[in-house]
Amino acid sequence: MFDALSDRLGNTFDRLRGRGALREQDVRDAMREVRIALLEADVALPVARDFIAKVTEKAVGESVLKSVTPGQQVVKIVNDELVAMLGGGANAEGGEDGHVPLTLDAKPPVVIMMVGLQGSGKTTSTAKLGKLIREKHGKKAMMASLDVNRPAAQEQLAVLGEQAQVDTLPIIEGQQPVDIARRALESAKLRNVDVVLLDTAGRLHVDEALMAEMKAVASVATPTEVLLVVDSLTGQDAVNVAQSFSDEVPLTGVILTRMDGDARGGAALSMRAVTGKPIKFAGVGEKLDALEAFHPRRVAERILGM
Amino acid sequence: VGNTRLDDATLDEIEDALIMSDLGPEAAGRVREALREQRFGAEITERQLREAVAEEIAAILRPVAKPLEVTAFPRPQVILVIGVNGSGKTTTIAKLAHLFMEDDYEVMLAAGDTFRAAAIGQLQTWADRVGVPLVRGPEGGDPASIVFDAVKRGTDEGTDALIVDTAGRLQNKRELMDELAKIRKVLGRLNPEAPHDVVLVLDATNGQNALSQIDVFQEVAGVTGLIMTKLDGTARGGILVAAAQKYGLPIHAIGVGEQLDDLRPFDPDLVARVIAGVA
Numbered sequence A: 001m002f003d004a005l006s007d008r009l010g011n012t013f014d015r016l017r018g019r020g021a022l023r024e025q026d027v028r029d030a031m032r033e034v035r036i037a038l039l040e041a042d043v044a045l046p047v048a049r050d051f052i053a054k055v056t057e058k059a060v061g062e063s064v065l066k067s068v069t070p071g072q073q074v075v076k077i078v079n080d081e082l083v084a085m086l087g088g089g090a091n092a093e094g095g096e097d098g099h100v101p102l103t104l105d106a107k108p109p110v111v112i113m114m115v116g117l118q119g120s121g122k123t124t125s126t127a128k129l130g131k132l133i134r135e136k137h138g139k140k141a142m143m144a145s146l147d148v149n150r151p152a153a154q155e156q157l158a159v160l161g162e163q164a165q166v167d168t169l170p171i172i173e174g175q176q177p178v179d180i181a182r183r184a185l186e187s188a189k190l191r192n193v194d195v196v197l198l199d200t201a202g203r204l205h206v207d208e209a210l211m212a213e214m215k216a217v218a219s220v221a222t223p224t225e226v227l228l229v230v231d232s233l234t235g236q237d238a239v240n241v242a243q244s245f246s247d248e249v250p251l252t253g254v255i256l257t258r259m260d261g262d263a264r265g266g267a268a269l270s271m272r273a274v275t276g277k278p279i280k281f282a283g284v285g286e287k288l289d290a291l292e293a294f295h296p297r298r299v300a301e302r303i304l305g306m
Numbered sequence B: 001v002g003n004t005r006l007d008d009a010t011l012d013e014i015e016d017a018l019i020m021s022d023l024g025p026e027a028a029g030r031v032r033e034a035l036r037e038q039r040f041g042a043e044i045t046e047r048q049l050r051e052a053v054a055e056e057i058a059a060i061l062r063p064v065a066k067p068l069e070v071t072a073f074p075r076p077q078v079i080l081v082i083g084v085n086g087s088g089k090t091t092t093i094a095k096l097a098h099l100f101m102e103d104d105y106e107v108m109l110a111a112g113d114t115f116r117a118a119a120i121g122q123l124q125t126w127a128d129r130v131g132v133p134l135v136r137g138p139e140g141g142d143p144a145s146i147v148f149d150a151v152k153r154g155t156d157e158g159t160d161a162l163i164v165d166t167a168g169r170l171q172n173k174r175e176l177m178d179e180l181a182k183i184r185k186v187l188g189r190l191n192p193e194a195p196h197d198v199v200l201v202l203d204a205t206n207g208q209n210a211l212s213q214i215d216v217f218q219e220v221a222g223v224t225g226l227i228m229t230k231l232d233g234t235a236r237g238g239i240l241v242a243a244a245q246k247y248g249l250p251i252h253a254i255g256v257g258e259q260l261d262d263l264r265p266f267d268p269d270l271v272a273r274v275i276a277g278v279a
């Protein structure tokens, strides 16, 4: 992940640093290279455009161009903007590395609802979180699948529940998502469950019926966390997806899956900017312990090869 | 819609629109160049401009449009379906089986994904709905031995088409890619012609990474054709343009939904119009 982007940025930066004096045109040329590198890495076009505009504005100022090490200054500006783009800026909400943890200290049962496109990794991520909540937070978790569309979706979560040693709500054939959500909450209260994870069916953001169903579930379950699960291989469509989902439900964060791939990681860079919500976790494999807390500052360092 | 002169600003806009359709900066730049060479300075309505973009793209896509046909003799035609996690392999297999059944072919499926939770159950449900037999083994079993059994049974029964499901795998996972190469090899043990088709399933919502998927899967498993899924959303599949230019692999079909009849032949003119924003 990020290697290709990192290499390309590195080359541009080396050239910038290698020159003594910098003219405005040199900065603009370098920014054109950065733009292409970002787009090849699948950073969303509006995000890339915005990024380049901000960096350019700061970098062509007198104080930078006339400084002793102008190249170094420009690189620093790019660096800071990148960190901000990932949600690790000085004013961002996270802790030391910018990581924003799950909110679990609400009145139990705390509800976590997973939403996203088909195949993005919701069910797997639900089980990973269930396991994490049991093991790391020492809380009692329960999972329920509200996916009545995909063949064997509920069975999939049940199997994963066994592997994660997290209870799953018994399957009642034919029950609809909103009713399953209600039953999950009742069962959780009866059994003193701390955290209920609701896995939902994959849906396209343009599918009105399914988007309405998701809203209905959210209004019944009043989730503390609504996590958008996004494939890190996602291309330019990331913007449409993120905007549509956040218009419909109160997103609280993002999980980026398949960060174990060799994607250029653009979705990671765009998601925060587009949703305004922190990326909380990264999925780094198919196994249930392959989930990492997302640290914006560390990721930025990796991209910039520091 | 007024007239525009095809100037640099307009070309920039077109290039950006193509990038938004996932063509990637390189392929988008090439389309831009082609337009510039032909029409720079011309008075042109926005509609005409988009049509011109669509035509450029269609010309790239037309040569690779090629349906997946059942022709193998001796039977069965073995179709291996591969791709990264969650791209839509299993659903596409169900759709293909449904399509072939409607054309009166006999179809058999093989549950080569023994790894993902309930993958076998998912394919079994589809097999039951379509009404085709499924060759399956235990969860966690060796996929190579299941696909071997499937070819044997398909050959004995003279099935027309055997479609083999595989577990999703990211192309940078060495071990999983080696496993795929092994599955491919085992398929050819009883019939050296098999697999007749190696179909790589691409997710339209994926971006430039799809090119690396094609690259590596082709090298490891000898991809013979592509199917792109999830074109029913707002992703436009512009990566197919870059793929056609770079690899020239046949594009068989597109997926436009989660149901059995949501598979469409690949229509290069239509897809080009969608990418260009005319359709």
Ligand SMILES: Nc1nc2c(ncn2[C@@H]2O[C@H](COP(=O)(O)OP(=O)(O)OP(=O)(O)O)[C@@H](O)[C@H]2O)c(=O)[nH]1
Binding pocket: A116, A117, A118, A119, A120, A121, A122, A123, A124, A125, A147, A150, A153, A200, A201, A202, A203, A256, A257, A258, A259, A260, A282, A283, A284, A285, A286, A290, B085, B086, B116, B168, B170
């Ligand atoms: N390599 C890798 N694979 C993952 C990761 N997360 C999920 N997967 C795989 O991606 C595929 C799809 O995952 P699911 O959890 O079924 O996705 P989903 O969003 O629930 O899918 P639908 O319910 O059909 O919308 C499976 O093969 C998973 O094993 C990850 O972080 N890395």
Ligand SMILES: Nc1nc2c(ncn2[C@@H]2O[C@H](COP(=O)(O)OP(=O)(O)OP(=O)(O)O)[C@@H](O)[C@H]2O)c(=O)[nH]1
Binding pocket: A118, A119, A150, A202, A204, B083, B084, B085, B086, B087, B088, B089, B090, B091, B092, B113, B116, B119, B166, B167, B168, B169, B229, B230, B231, B232, B233, B254, B255, B256, B257, B258, B262
């Ligand atoms: N909207 C839409 N959804 C699709 C399409 N094709 C598949 N899907 C959905 O995408 C999700 C993943 O599909 P699968 O067929 O399970 O994908 P897979 O590649 O077999 O996944 P793994 O075996 O986990 O790697 C499911 O929810 C499917 O219903 C399509 O063309 N359009």
Ligand SMILES: [K+]
Binding pocket: A118, A119, A120, A231, B085, B086, B087, B203, B205
């Ligand atoms: K996907």
Ligand SMILES: [Mg+2]
Binding pocket: A122, A123, A124, A147, A153, A199, A200, A201, A202
């Ligand atoms: Mg699921």
Ligand SMILES: [Mg+2]
Binding pocket: B089, B090, B091, B113, B119, B165, B166, B167, B168
């Ligand atoms: Mg599958």
